[in-house]
Every structure is written in structure tokens, then in C-alpha cells.
Amino acid sequence: MPGKTRIKLIRSLKDKKNRNRHGLFIVEGDKTVKELLLSDWKVHSLYATEEWLKENPVKGDFDVFPVNESTLRRISLLKTPNHVLALSHLKEADPGKISCHGNLTLVLDNVQDPGNLGTLVRVCDWFGIRYIICSENCADIYNPKVVQSAMGSIFRVKVGYTCLKRFFSSPQNKKIPVYGAFLDEESIYSHTLGKSGFILLGNESRGISPAISGMVDFRITIPSAAYSGDSSESLNVAVAGGIIISEFRRKHFFGQDDG
Amino acid sequence: MPGKTRIKLIRSLKDKKNRNRHGLFIVEGDKTVKELLLSDWKVHSLYATEEWLKENPVKGDFDVFPVNESTLRRISLLKTPNHVLALSHLKEADPGKISCHGNLTLVLDNVQDPGNLGTLVRVCDWFGIRYIICSENCADIYNPKVVQSAMGSIFRVKVGYTCLKRFFSSPQNKKIPVYGAFLDEESIYSHTLGKSGFILLGNESRGISPAISGMVDFRITIPSAAYSGDSSESLNVAVAGGIIISEFRRKHFFGQDDG
Numbered sequence: 001m002p003g004k005t006r007i008k009l010i011r012s013l014k015d016k017k018n019r020n021r022h023g024l025f026i027v028e029g030d031k032t033v034k035e036l037l038l039s040d041w042k043v044h045s046l047y048a049t050e051e052w053l054k055e056n057p058v059k060g061d062f063d064v065f066p067v068n069e070s071t072l073r074r075i076s077l078l079k080t081p082n083h084v085l086a087l088s089h090l091k092e093a094d095p096g097k098i099s100c101h102g103n104l105t106l107v108l109d110n111v112q113d114p115g116n117l118g119t120l121v122r123v124c125d126w127f128g129i130r131y132i133i134c135s136e137n138c139a140d141i142y143n144p145k146v147v148q149s150a151m152g153s154i155f156r157v158k159v160g161y162t163c164l165k166r167f168f169s170s171p172q173n174k175k176i177p178v179y180g181a182f183l184d185e186e187s188i189y190s191h192t193l194g195k196s197g198f199i200l201l202g203n204e205s206r207g208i209s210p211a212i213s214g215m216v217d218f219r220i221t222i223p224s225a226a227y228s229g230d231s232s233e234s235l236n237v238a239v240a241g242g243i244i245i246s247e248f249r250r251k252h253f254f255g256q257d258d259g
Numbered sequence: 260m261p262g263k264t265r266i267k268l269i270r271s272l273k274d275k276k277n278r279n280r281h282g283l284f285i286v287e288g289d290k291t292v293k294e295l296l297l298s299d300w301k302v303h304s305l306y307a308t309e310e311w312l313k314e315n316p317v318k319g320d321f322d323v324f325p326v327n328e329s330t331l332r333r334i335s336l337l338k339t340p341n342h343v344l345a346l347s348h349l350k351e352a353d354p355g356k357i358s359c360h361g362n363l364t365l366v367l368d369n370v371q372d373p374g375n376l377g378t379l380v381r382v383c384d385w386f387g388i389r390y391i392i393c394s395e396n397c398a399d400i401y402n403p404k405v406v407q408s409a410m411g412s413i414f415r416v417k418v419g420y421t422c423l424k425r426f427f428s429s430p431q432n433k434k435i436p437v438y439g440a441f442l443d444e445e446s447i448y449s450h451t452l453g454k455s456g457f458i459l460l461g462n463e464s465r466g467i468s469p470a471i472s473g474m475v476d477f478r479i480t481i482p483s484a485a486y487s488g489d490s491s492e493s494l495n496v497a498v499a500g501g502i503i504i505s506e507f508r509r510k511h512f513f514g515q516d517d518g
Contacts, residue, residue, distance in 0.1 A: 115374060119495045126494050128484040149495070189509045222505065225387040225512045235385050235501065236378045236408070242498035243505045246481065250448045250506075253484045 002047060002065045002075070010047075010075045010087065016140045023090050025142035029082040035152030041088050047075060048084035056084075077144045090142060093160035095133050095167055100176055102196050104248055107133045107178075109164055109212050110203040111237055114139045118149025119238035120201075125153035127245045128253070132159045133167060133198075135212075168198070168215045180208050180216030181240055183233075187223045188247045195252040201241050220244070261306060261324045261334070269306075269334045269346065275399045282349050284401035288341040294411030300347050306334060307343035315343075336403045349401060352419035354392050354426055359435055361455050363507055366392045366437075368423055368471050369462040370496055373398045377408025378497035379460075384412035386504045387512070391418045392426060392457075394471075427457070427474045439467050439475030440499055442492075446482045447506045454511040460500050479503065 002010070010026065012018040019025050024044050027036050030052070036043060043062040050066050058064060072081045098105075106129055111117055117139045124132055139146060141159045150157075167173060177197040200216060202208030208216070222235060222243050235243070261269070269285065271277040278284050283303050286295050289311070295302060302321040309325050317323060331340045357364075365388055370376055376398045383391055398405060400418045409416075427437060436456040459475060461467030467475070481494060481502050494502070 119498060122495055123498055126481075126483050126485065151492075187513065189513050222385075223513065224385050225508045226385065233411075236381055236497065238495070239378060239382055239498055239501035242494065242502050246502045246505070247509075249484045254446065254448050254482065 001067060001071065007071070007075055010085075013087070014077055014144060016143070019090065019140070019142050024087045025090060025147065026077065026144055027086045027088050027147060028076060028078055028084075028144070029148075030084055032147070032152055032154075033084045033086045035155055036086055036088055039152075039155035041091055041155050044087040044089055046084065046086045047072065052083040078148075092141075093131060093158035095160040095162040096170070098131050098133070098158070098160065100131065100173060100196075100198065103131075104129050104196055104245070105131045105133060105198050106241065106245070107164065107167075107198045107200045108138050109135045109200060109208050110137045110206075111201065112137075112139055113204055113237075114143045114145035115149045116204065116236065116238045117141065117143075118146040118151075118154075120241050121146070121150035121157050121159065122153045123238065123242045123245060124157045127249050129245065130158060132157060133164070134159060134161045135164045136161050164212050165215065168212075173198075177217045178215055179218045179220050179244075180213060181244060182207065182213075182219045182221055185219035185221040188220050188244055189223070191218065191220055193220075193248050193251050199241070199244055199248070201237055201244075204237050260326065260330065266330070266334055269344075272346070273336055273403060275402070278349065278399070278401050283346045284349060284406065285336065285403055286345045286347050286406060287335060287337055287343075287403070288407075289343055291406070291411055291413075292343045292345045294414055295345055295347055298411075298414035300350055300414050303346040303348055305343065305345045306331065311342040337407075351400075352390060352417035354419040354421040355429070357390050357392070357417070357419065359390065359432060359455075359457065362390075363388050363455055363504070364390050364392060364457050365500065365504070366423065366426075366457045366459045367397050368394045368459060368467050369396045369465070370460065371396075371398055372463055372496075373402045373404035374408045375463065375495065375497045376400065376402075377405040377410075377413075379500050380405070380409035380416050380418065381412040382497065382501045382504060383416045386508050388504065389417060391416060392423070393418060393420045394423045395420050423471050424474065427471075432457075436476045437474055438477045438479050438503075439472060440503060441466065441472075441478045441480055444478035444480040447479050447503055448482070450477065450479055452479075452507050452510050454507075458500070458503055458507070460496055460503075463496050 013026050027033055045063040047065045047067045106124055147154055177194055178200055179197055180200040272285050286292055304322040306324045306326045365383055406413055437459055438456055439459040
């Protein structure tokens with residue numbers, strides 16, 4: 001059984017400053033923990049019911065603690081705790097060392113909602129996008145809600161944080177086209193989207209920040225098909241990201257280009 | 260100021276059984292309340308800070324209560340309460356009376372997450388889909404989390420609950436094609452999607468239920484573009500809905516059909 005100090009450590013990891021101090025984050029739930037164990041991420045420790053451990057004999061260079069339901073409830077951040085929880089070491093991508101040339105890369109400017117960030121990680125995983133570059137004011141990728149909504153995709157898509165202005169203007173990136181999602185610009189359906197480049201999405205309510213919008217090469221829009229002007233102001237950012245990335249892939253990866 | 264009984268009533272509306280008993284639901288936040296006031300939905304009562312009321316002089320056949328921040332905190336379901344909250348009367352669509360012929364209609368089978376349902380309402384609003392038909396075990400459209408994530412779209416897209424099996428086999432609907440989203444079926448990019456029909460999405464983890472899947476005319480899929488077989492198992496249901504609806508609209512509404 002984990003001791004008091006260890007339980008306190010686990011519980012403290014709901015806060016970013018403690019995650020960074022200890023270099024650890026929480027992974028919860030049968031499916032996501034199994035994906036962690038299959039990944040190349042370094043597991044720190046694992047906490048599971050006797051029943052789960054019987055069904056899933058785990059081995060590796062990390063401590064395994066059998067826990068009862070009541071301890072699990074104490075360490076879990078979920079309302080309905082699952083049978084297993086693990087701590088993993090952080091592994092952030094270094095945006096300065098990522099080669100984005102020839103690939104599609106998602107770039108997020110101040111995306112705040114953890115659920116949106118997690119869903120976008122899952123979208124990238126589905127559509128074969130390997131990297132997400134986040135501005136420093138985006139939600140933290142190790143926030144438990146991000147991990148929850150990203151599911152196992154968090155172990156496959158690499159996420160890094162940086163100053164976007166510096167990132168776009170760096171020698172290795174400045175020739176790569178930046179496609180920025182705005183309202184009322186050229187339709188993604190008729191735009192000749194390239195095979196590769198940066199897809200830039202902005203904040204949930206304010207969109208792409210003025211400091212960054214000048215670095216956008218192509219301003220694109222998902223056109224509304226509402227019957228009158230009377231429709232929603234915008235789409236959820238994760239849905240918008242999904243639609244835009246799908247359209248890039250449709251045109252190039254699946255060879256369904258109209259143009 | 261609202262009295263104790265009234266505060267108790269408002270707080271009770273976080274539960275479905277109380278919403279149904281009183282025929283009321285909670286609408287929170289400046290933007291969504293303003294959209295409610297502009298809509299044809301019947302407002303029951305409004306609770307706002309003096310400051311908000313000064314900036315937004317409201318009138319109509321409903322009670323208006325100036326409240327202080329502390330009362331607002333007591334009645335709000337949000338962690339950071341906004342300046343205004345309203346109660347609206349429920350207004351459910353009757354699926355038996357909806358004419359789906361010639362239109363695209365979204366149908367949801369056991370979509371459980373309130374955030375997903377709300378986001379799908381917003382997607383429909385954006386793409387001009389007027390009706391969503393939900394199986395009876397879907398999340399409740401008046402759940403505060405649904406209202407929050409749907410934003411003002413909840414007042415424009417009509418949502419009704421019914422038995423899907425009966426709905427699809429009714430005389431007015433049985434000739435309308437049903438497009439069901441599955442994994443590993445024909446790609447939405449190459450499929451000749453029709454101009455109208457039902458788009459059916461299933462549960463977050465189990466997909467479309469076996470009881471309903473026999474009623475699907477066209478089994479469609481958003482193909483994965485992952486580099487290897489090692490990718491996420493599925494997309495978030497709201498993102499999947501957004502991508503599928505976008506593809507229907509691209510082909511027909513925006514006349515970008517590949518042919």
C-alpha cells in the first residue's frame with residue numbers, strides 16, 4: 001500500500017507547478033494506462049486493485065502498488081475512479097528540434113480549455129499529425145482533463161510549448177506556409193490547400209492573437225451553411241480543427257483533390 | 260431579491276427530474292442569456308447584477324430580480340458565476356411532427372456526454388441542420404453542461420427524444436436514407452453522399468447499437484491517416500459529427516462535389 005507521503009504526492013499532481021517540480025503526471029483508467037504501458041514513455045509507478053493486477057500482470061522498472069477501492073478513491077481525480085492509475089514521467093517535445101518540413105503540423109495559439117486540447121491531440125493521432133506546437137499560454141498537456149480526453153493519443157502525438165512568433169520566424173520554419181483559421185476568409189473547400197504546412201488555430205473566444213496573425217500566409221475559413229445570418233458565431237475549436245485537418249487529408253492523403 | 264424557496268427551486272434545476280417537473284431550465288452567462296432574450300423561447304425569470312441590468316435594460320413578460328454577487332454564487336452552477344442567469348421554459352421538438360424529407364437531420368444513438376451533445380448542437384447550427392433526434396438514453400438537452408457548450412445554438416436547433424427504431428420505421432421517415440458512422444466502412448471522401456438524409460452517430464465508446472444498425476442504409480467512415488496501425492481507436496463523437504456534416508455540405512451546399 002502506498003504511504004501517506006506518496007498519496008500526498010499523487011494528489012498534488014493535479015497542479016501544474018507540482019507536475020513540473022516532480023516531473024510526473026497522472027494517467028487514469030484501464031485503457032489509457034494500458035496504452036502508457038505499451039508506449040515508450042517512462043512509467044514511474046502504478047496503483048491498481050488486486051483484481052486488475054491479476055488480469056493484467058505488469059512488469060517493468062517501476063513500483064507497483066496493490067490498492068483497495070478506498071485508497072483508489074483518495075488518489076483518483078475522477079468522480080468514479082477506475083481500477084488503475086499510474087504516474088508517468090513528463091516528456092515534452094522541444095519545438096526547436098522538430099522538423100516540420102514536408103509534414104502537416106498543428107499549432108495552437110492560447111487554446112485554454114483542457115478538453116479541447118485533449119480532443120485535438122486525438123484528432124492529430126487519427127489523421128497522422130505527429131506534432132502539436134502550443135503557445136506558452138495554452139492549457140497544460142499534462143492537465144488530468146487533457147490526458148483524459150486525449151486518451152492514449154497523448155503517448156503518440158508529441159506536444160511542445162514555445163513562443164509562436166519566434167517559432168514561425170526561425171530559419172527552419174520561416175519558409176513553411178502557415179494556414180490560419182479565421183472567420184469570413186477563403187473557404188477551405190475551394191482553397192488549394194497544400195500538402196504540408198502549419199495549421200494554426202486560435203483561442204476559443206478571441207481567435208488567433210493579433211501578434212501572430214501577421215505571420216499567417218493563408219487565411220482560411222470553414223464556411224457556415226446556416227439558412228440565414230442567424231447562426232452560431234463559431235464552431236468549437238476542436239471540431240474546427242477536425243474539419244480543417246480532414247479537408248487537408250482528403251485533398252492530399254486520400255487523393256480526392258478537386259482542383 | 261429572490262426568496263429562499265425560489266433559490267431552492269433554481270438550484271434544484273441541475274437535476275433532470277426537477278427540470279421536467281417544473282418545465283424549466285437554467286441559462287447562464289451574458290452571451291447565452293442575450294441569445295435567449297432574442298429567441299422565441301419563453302423566459303420564466305431573470306437574475307442579474309445591478310450593473311448588468313443597467314447596461315442591458317430587459318423587458319418582457321417575466322420577473323427580473325437584481326441580485327448581488329453572493330446570491331449569484333448561490334444560484335449559479337458555474338465555478339466562476341457570470342453576471343446573469345435566467346430560467347427558460349422547456350421546449351422540446353416532437354420527433355413525430357418533424358418533416359425531415361429533403362433535409363439533413365442529425366440522429367444520436369446513446370450519446371452520453373453533455374459536452375459532446377452541446378458541441379453537436381453548435382455544429383448543426385453552423386451547418387444549417389435544424390433538427391437533432393436523440394434516442395431516449397442520450398444526455399438531456401437541458402443539462403446545464405449541454406446548454407453551456409451549445410451556447411446560443413440551443414435556441415435555434417430543435418432537439419427531440421424518441422425511440423429511434425420507431426422513428427426510422429415510421430411512414431414519413433422510412434424512405435429517407437440513413438447514413439451511419441462506423442469504423443472501417445466506406446470513406447466519406449469517396450462515398451456519393453446524398454443531399455439529404457439522416458446522419459446517425461452512436462455512443463462514445465460502443466458506437467451505434469446493434470438494435471439500430473440494421474436500419475442503416477449507408478455505412479460510412481472517416482478514414483484514419485495515421486502512419487501505422489498504431490493510432491487512436493476513434494475520434495471524439497462531436498469531432499466526427501463535425502467532419503461528416505462538413506463533408507455532406509461541401510459536396511452539396513457548396514457545390515464542391517467531385518462527381
